[in-house]
Amino acid sequence: MSSAPRSWPHLVGKSTEEAIEAIKRDTGFSKIQVVGPGMMVTMDYRTDRVRIHADKHGRVASTPTVG
16 A cells, blocks of 8 residues: 555645645656636546646645545
């Protein structure tokens, strides 16, 4: 089992750029998607992807998680 985190609650309120760097550093993932307000996403679950939900100011709006 991997010791990398599966969620990053401490990133809420940070810039999306800062969040991307922290998540890449923790996981090595290349599939990190920033989802803006009102954007549609697929409902599939992927263990190699993290979605960062951002507010209109480019700040992390909710806890990024693997999936």
